[in-house]
Amino acid sequence: MKFIIIGLGNFGASLSQKLTRQGHEVIGVDQRIERVTALKEKITHTICLDAADEAAFLTLPLRNTDIVVVGIGENEGANIMVTALCKEAGVKRLISRAVNHLHEKVLQAIGVDEIAHPEEESAERWSKRLSMTDLIDSFELNSQYSIVEVLVPSRQVGKTIMDVGFREKYELLVLTILKNTRKESSFGKSIVTTILHGIPRPDTVLEQDDILVLYGHNDNIKSFL
8 A cells, every 4th residue: 555644753663664664655745854764764755845734745746546545643733734735735644643622623624534643643553544445443562462442344243253264264253243223312412432342243144334353464464355
């Protein structure tokens, strides 16, 4: 996959290097030449420019990029400006960093669906989440084993736990299944809630939009996804 990481502070630099080590093509962007120079040999490409400047921003290869991450944290105004430019450019997938609750509200108002909180979440977790298709979230137990939430792949919809062969074929355990359902709040607003369905049986049928909570070796999780 191809990534553009805008903002090479602690979070952006760490995420860029982890994604590069996982075999992805990563373009790191920052207006500080010292940050760009420090990562020159560690990630695929580095570019020194002010992404908040629209003319400079539009020189980036946005059309050929799968995911753009706005990792700017020290300047909320620049973060919001770059995020707005990304939305206007129609990037395929946009993730923006929020440094506080108000900042997050502004990003949501712009229309950002995926917001990173690097002060609370590790770059390791985000690199895994971005690398694996249909992975929603993960909790790393150690360097080899994780518990992950994954969207049921379309090829598995309609099959039972036994049909898929999680344990036999993939050496994975299905700990539970989460289902998102809509209900009316007391104020008449439709909200989405997640219902946990306990330990699934071998004859449990997987439905579209089910979220599986899996435990296993990271390589086996990647193989399944």
